[in-house]
Amino acid sequence: MYFIGIDFGTSGARSCVIDAEGKLIAEDARDFGELAEFERAGIWREALWDLVTALPPAIRTQLSDIALDGTSGTVLACDEALAPRHPPLLYNDDRAVDEAKLIAKTATPGHPAAAVTSGLAKVLWLKKRLGLTGARLYLNQADWLSGLLTERAGVSDYHNALKMGLDLDTLKWPAWVDSLADAGTLPTPVAPGTPIATVSRSRARYLGVHPGCRVHAGTTDSIAAFLAAGVTHSGDAVTSLGSTLVLKLLSDTRVESTEHGVYSHWFGARWLAGGASNSGGAVLRQFFDDRQLAALSEKIDPTVVSLLDYLPLPKPGERFPVKDPQLSPLLTPRPADDAEFLHGLLESLARIEARGYGLLAEFGASPLRRVETAGGGARNPAWTRIRQRLLGVPVARAIHTEAAYGAALLARDGLGLFKSAS
Numbered sequence: 001m002y003f004i005g006i007d008f009g010t011s012g013a014r015s016c017v018i019d020a021e022g023k024l025i026a027e028d029a030r031d032f033g034e035l036a037e038f039e040r041a042g043i044w045r046e047a048l049w050d051l052v053t054a055l056p057p058a059i060r061t062q063l064s065d066i067a068l069d070g071t072s073g074t075v076l077a078c079d080e081a082l083a084p085r086h087p088p089l090l091y092n093d094d095r096a097v098d099e100a101k102l103i104a105k106t107a108t109p110g111h112p113a114a115a116v117t118s119g120l121a122k123v124l125w126l127k128k129r130l131g132l133t134g135a136r137l138y139l140n141q142a143d144w145l146s147g148l149l150t151e152r153a154g155v156s157d158y159h160n161a162l163k164m165g166l167d168l169d170t171l172k173w174p175a176w177v178d179s180l181a182d183a184g185t186l187p188t189p190v191a192p193g194t195p196i197a198t199v200s201r202s203r204a205r206y207l208g209v210h211p212g213c214r215v216h217a218g219t220t221d222s223i224a225a226f227l228a229a230g231v232t233h234s235g236d237a238v239t240s241l242g243s244t245l246v247l248k249l250l251s252d253t254r255v256e257s258t259e260h261g262v263y264s265h266w267f268g269a270r271w272l273a274g275g276a277s278n279s280g281g282a283v284l285r286q287f288f289d290d291r292q293l294a295a296l297s298e299k300i301d302p303t304v305v306s307l308l309d310y311l312p313l314p315k316p317g318e319r320f321p322v323k324d325p326q327l328s329p330l331l332t333p334r335p336a337d338d339a340e341f342l343h344g345l346l347e348s349l350a351r352i353e354a355r356g357y358g359l360l361a362e363f364g365a366s367p368l369r370r371v372e373t374a375g376g377g378a379r380n381p382a383w384t385r386i387r388q389r390l391l392g393v394p395v396a397r398a399i400h401t402e403a404a405y406g407a408a409l410l411a412r413d414g415l416g417l418f419k420s421a422s
Contacts, residue, residue, distance in 0.1 A: 001019070001020060001062055001064045002017050002018065002019055002025055002059055002062050002063050002064060003017070003018050003019075003020075003063070003064060003065045003066070003408050003409075003411040003412040004016070004017045004018075004052070004055075004063055004065075004066045004067075004408060004411060005018075005066070005067050005068070005069070005224070005403075005404045005405060005406065005407025005408030005409070005410065005411055006048065006051055006052075006066070006067075006068045006069075006145075006404055006407060007068075007069050007221055007224055007402065007403035007404035007406075007407055008044060008047070008068065008069065008070045008071065008141055008142070008145065008221065009071065009221050009242060009243070009403065010071060010091075010242065010243040010244070010282075011031065011032055011243060012029055012030055012031040012032050012047075013029065013030045013032070013044070013047040013048070013051060014027065014028070014029040014030075014051075014402055014403070014404040015027060015028050015029070015051040015052075015055075015404055016402060016404040016405045016407070016408045017055065017059055017063075017408065018405070018408045018409070018412065020412070022409070022412070024400075024405070025059060026055060026056070026059055027402070027404070028051055028054055028055075029051075030047040030050055030051060032044075032047070037087035037088075038087050040087060040088045040090075041076060041084045041087070041088055041144075044088075044141070044145060045145075045148060048068075048145055048148065048149075049206075049207065052207045052208075052209065053207055053208060057208065060207070060208050060209055061208065061209065061210055062210065063209050063210060063213045064210075064212075064213060064214070064411075065195075065213065065214045065215075065216060065411040065412060065414075066149065066199070066213060066214070066215050066216065066411050067193065067215070067216040067217075067218050067219075067407045067408070067410040067411035068142050068145050068146050068218040068407060069142055069218050069219045069220055069221045069223070069224035069403055069404075069406070069407045069410075070140060070141030070142035070143075070145065070160065070218065070220065070221060071090065071091040071141055071220070071221050072091055072119075072140075072159070072160060072162075072163060072220035072221070072222065072276070073091040073092075073117055073118055073119045073122070073140075073163045074088055074089065074090050074091045074119075074140060074141040075088065075089050075119050075122040075123060075126070075138060075139070075140060075141075076088045076089075076138070076139050076140075076141065076144045077123075077126045077127075077130055077134065077135035077137075077138055078135055078136065078137045078138075078139060078144065078153065079135060079136050079137075080136045080137070080153065082137075082144060082147050082148060082151075082153050085130055085134055085135040086126055086129065086130060086134075086135070088141065089122040089125070089126065091117065092117055092244075092278065092317075093117060093122060094116045094117050094317060094325055095125060096116055096117075096118075096121035096122055096124065096125035097116055097325075099120075099121040099122075099124035099125050099128070100114060100115060100116040100118065100121040102124065102180070103118070103120055103121060103124070103165075103180065104258070106176045106179070106180060107165065107176055107177075108167070108174070108176070109258075110256040110257060110258050111165065111256070111258065112162060112163050112256070112258060112261075112263040113162075113163055113164060113165040113177075114258050115163070115258065115261070115319070115323075116325055117319065118163040118164070119140060119160070119161075119163040119164040119165075120163065120164045120165045120177065120180070120181060123138040123164065123181050123185075123186070124180060124181060126138065127181065127185075135185070136185065137153055137154060137185060137186075137187065138164075138181070138185055138186055138187075139153070139154075139156065139187055140156055140160040140161070140164070140187070141160075142156075142157070142160055142218040142219070142220070143155065143156045143157075143160060143187050143218075146196060146215050146217070146218055148203070149199050149200070149203055149215045150196055150197040150198070150199060150200055150203075150215050151200040151202070151203060152196070152197050152200075153187075154187045154188055155187050155188050155190060155196050155217060156186075156187035156188065156189050156190070156217070157189070157190060157191065157192040157193075157194070157217040157218055157219055158171060158189055158190070158191055158192060158265070158266045159192055159219045159220045159223050159265050159266070160218070160219070160220055161187070161189040162263065162265060162266075164177070164186060165177035165180075165181070166189055168254070168264070168266060171189060171191075171266065172189065173186060173189070190217050191217065191266075191415055191418070192216075192217050192218065192219045192223075192410060192415075192418070193216050193217060193410050193413065193414035193415045193416075193417055193418070194216060194217040194414065194415060195214045195215070195216055195217075195414065196214075196215050196216060196217055197214070197215055198211065198212055198213060198214055198215065199211065199213045199214075199215060216410060216411055216414055218407065218410065219406075219407070219410060220265075221240075221242075221403045222240050222246040222248060222274075222276065222403070223248065223265060223272060223406070224403035224404070224406035224407045224410070225238060225240045225246075225248075225374035225375065225401070225402070225403040225406055226238040226240075226248045226272065226374075226406065227406030227407075227409050227410060227417060228374060228398065228400040228401065228402060228403060228404075228405040228406030228409065229372040229374055229398035229399075229400065229401075229406075230372075230398070230399065230400070231250055231372055232250075233250065233369065234250050234251060234252050234270060234366040235249070235250070235251075235366040235367050235368055235369035235370075236249075236250050236369055236370055236371075236372070237249040237250070237274075237357065237368060237369075237370070237371045237372070238371070238372045238373070238374055238398065239353055239371055239372075239373050239374070239387075240373075240374045240375045240403075241280065241281060241373060241374070241375040241376060241377025241378055241383075242280060242281055242374075242375035242376060242377070243280050243281050243282040244276055244277060244278060244279070244280040244281075244282065245276070245277040245279050245280040245349060245352060245353060245356075246274065246275075246276045246277070247274040247275055247276075247277075247320075247353065247356045247357060247360070248265075248272050248273075248274040249272070249273045249274055249357065249360055249365055249366065249368065250267065250270060250271075250272060250366070251264070251270060251271045251272070251273040251360075251365040251366040252270055252271075252366050253271065253273075253364050253365055253366060254271045254273070255271075255273045255360060255363040255364055255365045256363075257363060258323075259323060260275070260320065260321055260322070260323055260359055261275045261276070261319040261320030261321065261322075261323045262274075262275050262320065262321075262359060262360065262363060263275065267418060268418035268419055273360050273363075273365040273366075274356075274360065275319065275320030275321060275356055275359075275360075276319055276320055277318065277319060277320050277321070277352055277356065278313050278314065278315075278317060278318050278319055279311075279312045279313055279314075279318070279349055279352055280349070280377075281375070281376055281377055282314045283312040283313065283314050283329075283331075283345065283349075284312075284342075284345060286314065287341070287342075287345075288338075288342065292338070293342070293380070294380075296338055296339045296342045297342065297346075297380050297381075297382040297383065298382070299339035300339055300342065300343045300346070300382045300386075302382045302383075302384075302385035302386045302389065303385070303389070304343075305347070306340075306343045306344045306346075306347040306348075307344075308333075308335070308340070308341070308343070308344025308345075308347070308348070309330075309344075309348060309351075310329075310330050310331055310344055310345060310348040311327065311328070311329055311330035311331075311348070312329065312331065312345050312348050312349055312352075313327065313328075313329040314329070315329065316328050316329065320356060321352065321355045321356040321358075321359045331345075346380075346382065346383045346386055347386055347390075349383075350383070350386045350387045350389075350390045350391075351390060353387060353390070353391065354387075354390040354391050357371075357391065368391070368393050369393060370393050370394040370395070370396070371387070371391060371393060371394070371395045371396075372396060372397070372398040373387075373395065373396065373397050373398060373401070374398050374401040374402070374403070375401065378397040378398065378401045379397070379401075384396070384397065
């Protein structure tokens with residue numbers, strides 16, 4: 001009996017298969033490459049099929065459960081057969097300015113759905129463009145992909161549903177969301193890990209999996225990375241160093257601030273407090289490839305403070321810890337020495353991380369005790385030591401750093417994953 005988790009991130013998809021003891025049995029990945037808007041949904045669907053069918057038959061036929069994660073706030077408008085009616089709007093799409101203003105006037109104060117990049121803002125933007133008959137359902141990325149497996153549309157998890165307007169007190173769509181978007185066109189929110197249905201018979205035949213394989217409600221990519229790290233104590237956090245910089249802190253207290261991009265996710269009896277910056281590894285890749293990053297990092301002395309102070313954003317606009325859609329990147333002056341330049345970038349990214357955790361503390365979240373690191377940046381020891389110096393708490397690379405591993409745990413443990421951490 002095996003359990004598979006599939007992570008859909010910014011630049012690619014990755015799968016992890018584990019057994020009942022959590023041992024990693026198989027893993028695989030697909031790179032999306034540079035995608036045009038109209039290609040996105042098709043590439044995601046093909047990546048899902050490929051990652052399952054590429055498994056050896058001895059594993060594939062013994063898959064018991066599956067869970068997916070996706071980028072938070074990535075939205076698709078679909079018909080009842082799950083065919084997209086418009087290219088997906090990605091998590092960082094900020095075109096829904098007017099819609100976000102309308103939400104801010106209507107929503108519960110401080111709700112993250114009021115952000116210009118929220119799922120709900122994208123839903124309203126799509127509804128305006130497509131008209132009343134343009135689409136039947138508006139789904140998050142993980143919702144849509146899970147629906148492809150079951151051929152039953154219309155279920156979301158609390159984590160992905162948050163930016164669509166989920167009320168964290170009732171765990172349902174509130175009246176103000178219904179008035180803006182018609183809750184009948186939104187997925188039904190359920191707890192992450194909830195069994196939704198088995199893989200449909202036609203899909204099971206196509207993929208070569210056991211027809212009894214269960215599909216579970218998923219989560220977001222950053223929360224899947226948090227689950228993979230195995231954090232269980234309040235005050236412990238996971239920083240995901242991928243294309244973007246995402247902070248998640250296990251807290252006894254729920255904290256929120258739309259003004260600062262701070263929000264909390266449901267996590268059983270506790271909360272995952274955090275935020276997501278637009279800065280991150282995508283900026284590093286504008287200047288260096290993996291080989292260069294590794295070689296130059298070895299030349300950095302992480303005990304020395306870099307005097308270079310950058311705003312390492314890939315393009316104008318920031319979400320957290322400063323929320324400013326017009327904030328411009330600052331990547332100059334660039335010294336002649338590439339190692340010195342990289343040192344300044346890494347230190348500047350670490351300063352953003354430190355400001356983010358400091359902001360969570362100011363709002364009343366549990367005090368930071370230690371930080372586990374996930375994502376590609378977790379493999380950089382110089383960056384880890386810089387971050388530890390600035391954060392003032394132990395910083396380590398998580399034993400399991402891939403979000404897909406966290407999704408596999410969600411497939412294996414379901415709701416028990418949250419009960420054990422509450």
